[in-house]
Amino acid sequence: MEAIIRACADEGWAAQVAAVIANRPDAAGLAFAASHGIATAVVDHRQFPDRDSFDAALAQEIDSFAPDLVVLAGFMRVLTAGFVDHYAGRMLNVHPSLLPSFPGLKTHQQALDAGVRLHGASVHFVTSQLDHGPIVAQAAVPVEAGDTPATLAERVLATEHIIYPRAVRWFVEGRLALDGLRVTLTPPEPQWLFAGHTAGEGA
Template sequence: MKKIVILISGRGSNMEAVVRACAREGWPARVQAVIANRPDAAGLGFAQANGIETIVVDHRQFESRASFDTALAREIDRSAPDLVVLAGFMRVLTDAFVERYAGRMLNVHPSLLPCFAGLRTHQQALDAGVRVHGASVHFVTPTLDHGPIVAQGAVPVLAGDDAAALAARVLAVEHVIYPRAVRWFIEGRLSIEGERVALTPSEPQWLFADIAGEGV
């Protein structure tokens, strides 16, 4: 039975999607703990209601990014996880922290990487005038919002879209591709080959969505 630790900062909707998929699909895994860097993170309530240990490591209580990361790693390692899942965890992690979990830490980013790294991705997409936007699941590396891509999901950019409307459409896709990518990892089907991720046995590592956000 593999163990997963999920890091959140807010409502944790991707955390919910992973937890629900794990239970629904009977993965050979369990979510061992959910850790938040904010005590008011709404996702903590969902985790507690589902019998998952919750931990708060408040970044505001630490003088430096490195000291926060040290404390965070200490709490993660108590669960001895096979996989660390970043689910809306809004902290830039130090290189040392990232290297500690190299090859076993996933993130979902709301853009089709390598386009639109960083924040305000949906407004970036609108400002650039792209016709297709989406989300990417990738292994975390020291370079922010980079790393070998596991899966991507694409949505259309519609006339009249604002950042909020586009964000909602992308989030629906995140809720599909992130649990799928986590399951692949748990099943031992992912291997990193340079900058690429191989999936064995092969199946599509992408999702195209229609206007309703459903795969086609």
């Protein structure tokens, strides 16, 4: 989230972050957003009897800011199908794996257990199927000898901070088109990174 806020300001996007909304009052992103003059709100899931009522309240809070795009960053709750459908085609998430491999939690341990040579991150449109939406951008890092979930997570997170702001900017610029599960970027440019280098830059 912080990387997106910084990129929006530093790169002069023709957009602004309307608000940062959290489901926990102690979420670190709230203080960061407030320090940058961005509106904040909390919709605490513990105050609701079920997922449907929480998601309805969350959607109401989001819609009060009339956003063109909803960006999930560090939001660890599974959203209901009705909520996802409400924001179909305009809600992005970043997931710490090269989807469709390793959806869900503990992705870095999953990668180590599977013995893969590459791991990474994916930015995707959110659908009702968890971590299976159309992929916008991906970044890969090598899995090195002696890696632990923590060391792997650190390298993957660094790539998330590159590809997530980039994907949001593409949406802001009207360059993304959805066709089923395929995302087209116009005009085209590399939509993946390897070890911190953009595809085609000699990595």
